Amino acid sequence: MTNSDESSSGGLHQILTELSLPLSEELITLALTHRSFAYESGGLPTNERLEFLGDSVIGLVITEELYQRFPDLDESRLSPLRSGVVSTRALADVARQLHLGESLRLGKGEEVTGGRDKSSILADALEALFGAIYVEHGLDGAKRAIVSMMSSAIDDSLSRGVMLDGKTALQELLASRGLGGPEYEIAESGPDHAKEFQATAIVSGSRISIGRGRSKREAEQEAARLAYEVLIESKQGPNESPAK
Known part of the structure; x- marks a missing residue:
């Protein structure tokens, strides 16, 4: 060392x-x-x-x-x-x-x-x-x-409110605001032994958040939790994309 x-x-x-x-x-x-x-x-x-x-x-x-x-x-x-x-x-x-x-x-x-x-x-x-x-x-x-x-x-x-499944929490929030369900774009990188997944949560055509994880499910959950937080703070539907 x-x-x-x-x-x-x-x-x-x-x-x-x-x-x-x-x-x-x-x-x-x-x-x-x-x-x-x-x-x-x-x-x-x-x-x-x-x-x-x-x-x-x-x-x-x-x-x-x-x-x-x-x-x-x-x-x-x-x-x-x-x-x-x-x-x-x-x-x-x-x-x-x-x-x-x-x-x-x-x-x-x-x-x-x-x-x-x-x-x-x-x-x-x-x-x-x-x-x-x-x-x-x-x-x-x-x-x-x-x-x-x-x-x-x-x-x-x-x-951070992770008492509910992130995807479920986001789905319920969108429904309460009269919005359609989220979509997730998935990308992966890295070698087979160390794959990293990236999920982008999309709501009403706007990219809201990006989550990363060692599995597709984990990345989607992270993206959903982040999107939930963004939308709770905005108290309205998505406008400009804050995803980076």
Whole structure:
């Protein structure tokens, strides 16, 4: 790692130490090793196995946390809330707060195309980090880390109104204003192993918002949530397109 990488890694070490969840430098390095770096370095291990593990651990911990925090919500309301908390956007935001991008081991191609701030790569790295914590400290340790680091993501989802499925909320809002249903334009980019989808929400012919995610569904949900927020603020039908 570079001096900058070591400094960022040191900050991560400090956070983990404060949570009484120290990780070895070797395990942290593995969690931050992107496939592109491993390929260019002759086939080193990547963070994908830890990411696979961390994805499941996050899902379990967040599901239990929401179940305990909101005893009056049924499955139809808990499920979309969970989707918002563990979305690519939410995970990437947490990764940015931890400055994980500064410590990522990326190949030259990803480096020059802004991979250190690419949401899909950051989200994957955070999942890998939680996977590493699970390997080292078990479910109790992973739960402590996830609840601590993801608490703001839960609060953010609540404040943004993600108590309903985003697409359903947008559909109902448009119906209440006598407007037709939204349409979604889908574009995809990236290699097969790291596809990123972009969805543009279109209402009455106007492009309202753009959502991104690691699946078509996630991108559409993000676009719908953003469009909902735009239209709630405007308190009227779409005019000029704010999508960028």
